[in-house]
Amino acid sequence: MAFANDLLCWGQAECTDIDHKRNKIKCKAAGVVRGDTADFEVEYDQLVITVGAKPATFGIPGVAEHGFFLKEVQDARAIRNRIVDCLETASIPGQSPETKKRLLHFVIVGGGPTGVEFSAELHDFLRSDVAKKSFPDMDKECVRISLYxxxxxxxxxxxxxxxxxxxxxxxxxxxxxxxxxxxIEVGDTCLKTKRKEANEIEEVPYGMLVWVAGIRVQDVAEQFKKALGQQGRSIEINEYCRVKDTQNVWAIGDCTFGALPPTAQVASQQGKYLGRLFNNFAGSSPQALDMHSHCLSQEPFQFKNRGAFAYIGGSQAILQTGSSENPVVLGGHEAYFAYKAAYFSKLLGLRNRLMVGTDWFKTQVFGRDPSRV
Ligand code: NAD
Known part of the structure; x- marks a missing residue:
């Protein structure tokens, strides 16, 4: 196994297939500049799959073509550009009132934590930064946010x-x-909704639609799951984070969601657990170099729920901690400060903390930057 001293890292290589019978993964160059590299294979002793997840569209027509997603950094940039585009286009003279109203209608689909936090952030941005600083003449009544x-x-x-x-x-x-x-359907300027237990379908014009209605596993994980004959929505693992029906393949994080939620908290605890498991294994005597018996001598992974936060706008948040039988809840500005402190404490390294802290400070003093990126 390639432990600490032998770390190979390819930043622009995408794993396209996992052949667990031959202990090999297939990769391809995934950058914009591909060079001469064709597909290549990498052999492994132990494989850890941490490929995360991707937005699920549930096959709803038009979502993939017209929706914006919130998963990668480039998604966030695309959303920012679209918001600015809508605001600028709506303020061009000659736009009809209907077009203006449509362009300034921002729709979020999915009321999980992502949808709620994004709605709150967007509201802060439009009301505090855009309306007051960048587009003071904008008709505030026209700007709408709808969460479905x-x-x-x-x-x-x-x-x-x-x-x-x-x-x-x-x-x-x-x-x-x-x-x-x-x-139930998304067109380029209009979406269709259906209320539960009602038959009427409503058409709603919009300027930007952000789709945060759930996640699914990446294609490579889906393929691997199928090769193993697993039927669930994600890769099934055992109590040691080892993929079921394999000897030397491990999986953690969002690609294993199911019994545990696909959150950073779960992934981070699984990562630390697996690090300890492997380090203990690396230190064991040559006689004990069998990962299976090594696992049996270790504690299984146990998730410790430290609680959940969600930002709800205007420097307020909600916090839920404690057990499910005895929950402790808090909402408002105090929860927001606890949320910020918890988030800050989880940032890795001084550099990250300085950069994020500086960003927060700049936003507090100057507001968010509404220019395109
Ligand atoms: P989610 O799966 O939690 O929520 C998606 C929501 O979209 C669901 O409530 C679903 O009913 C709804 N939905 C699905 N299809 C729809 C449709 N066609 N029309 C309208 N609504 C539809 O997704 P998420 O919010 O992205 O969260 C994913 C995971 O990440 C969760 O486990 C969550 O706890 C975690 N997360 C946590 C935080 C936090 O703790 N602050 C923030 C973001 C994400």
Whole structure:
């Protein structure tokens, strides 16, 4: 196994296939500049799969073509450019009132934590930075944010009182929350919604649609799962984070979501656990160099739930911690400061902390930057 001294790292190589019978993975150059490299294979002793997940569109027509996603850095850049595009185009003289209203309608599909946090951030951005500083003449009544959720409430994993707190705040701020309403089709300027237990379909014009309605595993993980005959939505692992029915393949993070939620908290604890497991193995005597018996001598992985936060806008957040039988909940500015402190403490390295801290400071003092990127 290539432990610490023998680390090879290819930043622009994409793994396209896992052949666990031959202990090899197939890769290809994935950068914009490909050079002369064709597909190549890498042999492994132990393989750890941490490929994450990607947005799920559930086959809903038009989502992939017209929706914006919130997964990669380039997704965030595309969203920012689209917001600015909508705002600038709406302010060009000669636009009809209908077009202006459409361009300034921002739609978010999916009322999980991602959808709620994005709605809150977008509201902050439009009300504090755009309306006051960059587009002071904009007709504020035209700017709308709508959040669509197919289930009866947003933030399903949070306690009822925190959900109510969030929905009340959104209502006061003018963020339109449509629960029990599924988006069933997306066109380039108009989407279709269907309310639960009602037959009518509504057409809603929009300027930008952000799709945060759930995730699915990456293609390479899907392929691997199928090769192993696994039927679930993600890669199945055992209590040691080892992929079921394999001897030397491990998987952690979002590509294994199911029993545990696909959160950074889970992935980070799994990563530390696996690091310890491998380090103990590397230090064991040559007689014990069998990963299977090594695992049996180790503690299985146990997730420790440290609680969940969600940002709800205007420097407020919600926090839920404690056990599911005895939850501790908090909402408002105190929860926001706890959220920021927790986030900051999890940043890796002084450089990251300095850069993120400086960004927060710049945003507080000068507001968010509304230029294109
Ligand atoms: P999610 O799966 O939690 O929520 C997606 C929501 O979209 C669901 O409530 C679903 O009912 C809804 N939906 C699906 N199809 C729809 C449709 N056609 N029309 C309308 N609504 C539809 O997804 P997420 O918010 O991206 O979160 C993914 C994971 O990441 C979760 O485990 C979450 O806990 C975690 N996460 C946590 C935080 C946090 O703790 N602050 C922030 C972001 C993500």
């Amino acid at each position: 959720e197919a289930m009866p409430q947003v933030l399903n994993m949070f306690e009822k009182q925190l959900v109510q707190y969030t929905e009340d705040k959104f209502k006061r701020e003018g963020i339109n929350v449509h629960t029990n309403t599924a988006v």
